[in-house]
Amino acid sequence: MLSIYYGDMPEAIYNPARFFKNSYKDDWITDELSKQMIKDVDKSEVIGARVIDSPVLGGISPRELSGGVKTLIDIYKCPDKVFNASACGDNCAKWLIVLGNRMDITINLRHIMDFGEESFTIKILNTGQTVNSMDEMIPVAGMFVR
Amino acid sequence: MNGIHKITVSNSSVKYEFDIKRNITIIKGDSATGKTTLVEMIGEYYESGESSGINLVCDKSCRVLAGRDWSTLLLTIKDSIVFIDEDNDFMISDDFARMVRDSDNYYVIVTREGLPNLPYSVDEIYGIRSSGKYAGLFQAYHEFYHIYGDHTPDERVIPHTVMVEDSNSGYDFFKGLSDGKDYEVISAGGKSKIFTEILENKRDGSIVVIADGAAFGAEIDRISKLVGRRRDIVLFLPESFEWLILYSGVLKNRELEKIMKRPNDHIESRDYFSWERYFTHLLMEMTKDSYLKYSKNRLNPVYLHDGISQRIRENIRNIEL
Incomplete structure (x- = not known):
């Protein structure tokens, strides 16, 4: 299940891109779900563990992936840690739902991410409430973040 | 700069x-x-x-x-x-x-x-x-x-409640306009309280939220996400209430016209943390020796006289005040 803590969270990893740079392993990149996230968010194709084809930047290494996709892979590969997912744009939101359907993960958000119009199940740790739509989420999240 | x-x-x-x-x-x-x-x-x-x-x-x-x-x-x-x-x-x-x-x-x-x-x-x-x-x-x-487009409503809105960010001259102005009309003017008590005030508002009918756009950037995301899901709320975000007066043409001044066309060239970032502060200073300076003498804390009643208030209202598009 996906759980969110809104607002300042000192134990969360504020800079997930730096964590990724110093922690990722080859198999994080070649994992099937990682490849799908890279393809969807960065529009880039994983050629091999150390080479990714970006439509804008050309051949890049995993270190040059977007901050959003690095954060998604951090969350996927280190579910015991809490990352600042405000490093992710709204185009990462559906993948947070996918990850939350696969495993128990907790993220820290410092803004109101848009999870779209389909129903979902997310626990808001600040209040203990479970919300199923943006209509339910916004009034709760907006009390803790801007 | x-x-x-x-x-x-x-x-x-x-x-x-x-x-x-x-x-x-x-x-x-x-x-x-x-x-x-x-x-x-x-x-x-x-x-x-x-x-x-x-x-x-x-x-x-x-x-x-x-x-x-x-x-x-x-x-x-x-x-x-x-x-x-x-x-x-x-x-x-x-x-x-x-x-x-x-x-x-x-x-x-x-x-x-x-x-x-x-x-x-x-x-x-x-x-x-x-x-x-x-x-x-x-x-x-x-x-x-x-990211956040023009907030002007597409169709004419008749408010039941007007929520103003604070209780200064802007509030006095909109409160004055409401005399004898069917809507209520309330103060949110600060821009950071607007989100909660909207949620806690139990009044029927549409709400017009008026705040200083020049310094509302930190609030706009949660407010626009809330407002975007409700048809009964409209945002009106001029640079500031003072900008609204200056822009209305109530003051006749060539230098002012030049400034309002391109304020960027006149607002020194070291002197003014936000444009809102600049426009307050400018309005106070330009009116200090006249019957239009402006004070931030309390509205000079002359701004509610028909001719003047009408000119200011003309720049509030599609909102019936």
């Missing part, structure tokens, strides 16, 4: 072209749109100049601020456009806000988080998009777009 500054930065893969229009600009939006690449290119050009392979054109020095020693570095940066990427948590600190206020730099900050210590405008929050055109054979062209 004042004025509008055009920045063009490019390498063999990407080209960015945009204008920086006031002291604080925010960049946010989807992942993988090139925000970090932009900041990295600015930093690499500063370090190595043209030998970096990057071409940067701007009439001001462009710098990157990052890391634990940010405050020491910032003390040395003058008259520059300072870029800050989203992985720097100092941007939310009081110390950073104080240094921004006291400096003559412009700041471009990448963040999705609202920064309540900084008075930035709802109009200076941008995303980056690839325009689809190519500046060179293999060079993708990137430009800025407004």
Whole structure:
């Protein structure tokens, strides 16, 4: 299940891109779900563990992936840690739902991410409430973040 | 610093072209749109100049601020456009806000988080998009777009409640306009309380929320997400109430006309943390020896006289006040 803590969270990893740079392993990149996230968010194709084809930047290494996709892979590969997912744009939101359907993960958000119009199940740790739509989420999240 | 500054930065893969229009600009939006690449290119050009392979054109020095020693570095940066990427948590600190206020730099900050210590405008929050055109054979062209568009309602709104950000002259004005009419004017007690006030409002009918757009940037995301899901709420976000008076033509002054056409050229970032403060100062200065003498805390009743209030109201489009 996906759980969110809104607002300042000192134990969360504020800079997930730096964590990724110093922690990722080859198999994080070649994992099937990682490849799908890279393809969807960065529009880039994983050629091999150390080479990714970006439509804008050309051949890049995993270190040059977007901050959003690095954060998604951090969350996927280190579910015991809490990352600042405000490093992710709204185009990462559906993948947070996918990850939350696969495993128990907790993220820290410092803004109101848009999870779209389909129903979902997310626990808001600040209040203990479970919300199923943006209509339910916004009034709760907006009390803790801007 | 004042004025509008055009920045063009490019390498063999990407080209960015945009204008920086006031002291604080925010960049946010989807992942993988090139925000970090932009900041990295600015930093690499500063370090190595043209030998970096990057071409940067701007009439001001462009710098990157990052890391634990940010405050020491910032003390040395003058008259520059300072870029800050989203992985720097100092941007939310009081110390950073104080240094921004006291400096003559412009700041471009990448963040999705609202920064309540900084008075930035709802109009200076941008995303980056690839325009689809190519500046060179293999060079993708990137430009800025407004994240939050025009809030003017498409159809005429008759409010049941008008919620004003504070209880100063602006509140007095809208309260005065409501005399003998069927709507109520309330104060939210500060811009950070508007979100809660909307949620707790139990009155029937439509709500018009009036706030100073020049300093509402930190609030706009949660407010627009809430308002976007409700048909009964309309936002009216002029730069400030004082701007509304100055823009209305109540004061006849050639210099004022020039200023209002392009305020950017007249507002010195070191002197005015936000445009809201500049327009208050300007209105007070321009009216100090006249019957229109303006005070921020309490409205001079002359602004409610028919001819004057009508001119001010003319700039509040599609809202029946």
